Amino acid sequence: MKWEENVRRVVPYIPGEQPKERNIIKLNTNENPYPPSPEAQRVLRELTEDGRWPDLRLYPDTDAAPLVRALAEKYDRRPEEIYVGVGSDDVLAMCFLTFFCSRRPVLFPDITYSFYDVWAELYGIPYEQIPLDENFCLRKEDYFRENGGIIFPNPNAPTGVELPVSAIEEIAAANPGSVVIIDEAYVDFGAESALPLIDRYDNLMVVQTFSKSRAMAGMRIGYAMANERLIRCLRDVRRSFNSYTMNLPSILCGAAAVRDDDYFRSICGCISETRERFEEELSGLGFRFCRSRSNFVFARHPDFRGEELYRALRERGILIRWWNKERISDYLRITIGTSRDMREVARALRDIVEHPEAC
Ligand SMILES: *Cc1c(COP(=O)(O)O)cnc(C)c1O
Numbered sequence: 001m002k003w004e005e006n007v008r009r010v011v012p013y014i015p016g017e018q019p020k021e022r023n024i025i026k027l028n029t030n031e032n033p034y035p036p037s038p039e040a041q042r043v044l045r046e047l048t049e050d051g052r053w054p055d056l057r058l059y060p061d062t063d064a065a066p067l068v069r070a071l072a073e074k075y076d077r078r079p080e081e082i083y084v085g086v087g088s089d090d091v092l093a094m095c096f097l098t099f100f101c102s103r104r105p106v107l108f109p110d111i112t113y114s115f116y117d118v119w120a121e122l123y124g125i126p127y128e129q130i131p132l133d134e135n136f137c138l139r140k141e142d143y144f145r146e147n148g149g150i151i152f153p154n155p156n157a158p159t160g161v162e163l164p165v166s167a168i169e170e171i172a173a174a175n176p177g178s179v180v181i182i183d184e185a186y187v188d189f190g191a192e193s194a195l196p197l198i199d200r201y202d203n204l205m206v207v208q209t210f211s212k213s214r215a216m217a218g219m220r221i222g223y224a225m226a227n228e229r230l231i232r233c234l235r236d237v238r239r240s241f242n243s244y245t246m247n248l249p250s251i252l253c254g255a256a257a258v259r260d261d262d263y264f265r266s267i268c269g270c271i272s273e274t275r276e277r278f279e280e281e282l283s284g285l286g287f288r289f290c291r292s293r294s295n296f297v298f299a300r301h302p303d304f305r306g307e308e309l310y311r312a313l314r315e316r317g318i319l320i321r322w323w324n325k326e327r328i329s330d331y332l333r334i335t336i337g338t339s340r341d342m343r344e345v346a347r348a349l350r351d352i353v354e355h356p357e358a359c
Contacts, residue, residue: 081228102178149181152182208223
């Protein structure tokens with residue numbers, strides 16, 4: 001067609017499937033198995049029941065001030081050091097647009113969140129995917145070279161492997177000329193945050209989300225923390241793009257959820273414990289995996305193809321994530337659900353491993 005040469009064509013990111021069936025054990029998109037904070041639920045109820053609906057007539061605060069204030073208190077930062085967006089995907093996409101403006105390549109691992117190369121392609125940003133080592137660890141030395149920016153998750157996804165904060169510090173220190181973004185989507189499940197480093201490295205930004213540890217993927221809330229100047233750049237770009245990204249219910253429920261720190265800690269604690277118990281079960285069944293610091297495990301079995309296991313679990317009503325991709329096609333990424341979910345998964349895996357002929 002004639003118009004095609006003037007149109008931007010992209011290969012989109014493919015998110016994990018959201019099945020329609022209700023009775024499936026859904027462990028494919030790293031959602032939290034627990035409900036959101038009761039405080040967030042109360043705020044949502046008040047918003048709908050107590051006649052505050054008219055507030056929805058008005059545009060929300062452009063900077064989502066109530067949410068930013070709650071985050072500033074929680075993390076002991078100034079509001080100027082915090083930026084919020086519609087899930088961390090929105091925050092990260094805005095970071096690519098704002099900070100990766102060089103002709104030099106942006107660096108990220110070969111096995112990582114598969115949205116990074118999609119955004120780089122979308123914005124026409126040059127990039128280089130750097131192989132993780134054979135144990136799926138990121139080698140900090142690979143990032144001591146010329147680049148137009150650096151981004152990776154910590155713990156990494158889909159491997160669950162944590163990079164020590166000391167290595168992140170070395171990467172930030174070695175790259176004063178580029179912005180280094182740490183995507184901490186899974187940090188609350190037992191890893192150490194790089195947040196304290198933002199006082200010492202003016203090129204470092206930490207991005208987090210409500211989707212996993214705060215059980216609010218459906219509300220779409222993400223945030224970035226960095227020094228005031230980086231945050232201001234991000235805000236200026238966003239305001240040139242869409243002035244009102246955050247909706248009022250998200251702003252208010254998000255603020256209530258952040259203030260309910262006890263609930264947050266208790267559900268994160270449950271998931272970490274369940275993960276540890278599930279890892280023991282997996283070891284007993286002969287699975288191999290790296291130590292996870294996230295709400296999922298990334299495991300393979302020496303006697304089975306990844307696809308076989310994925311399909312066999314699916315037949316038993318258990319949905320996990322599997323990628324037909326180089327280096328990881330024999331791995332399964334299994335989200336940690338409730339302890340009951342994980343007992344079911346362990347039982348199913350035992351059945352599959354012990355009766356391979358039925359596979
Ligand atoms: C889930 C995830 C995100 C995106 O989360 P949002 O729901 O958009 O906040 C970003 N990065 C990584 C590594 C993730 O796993």
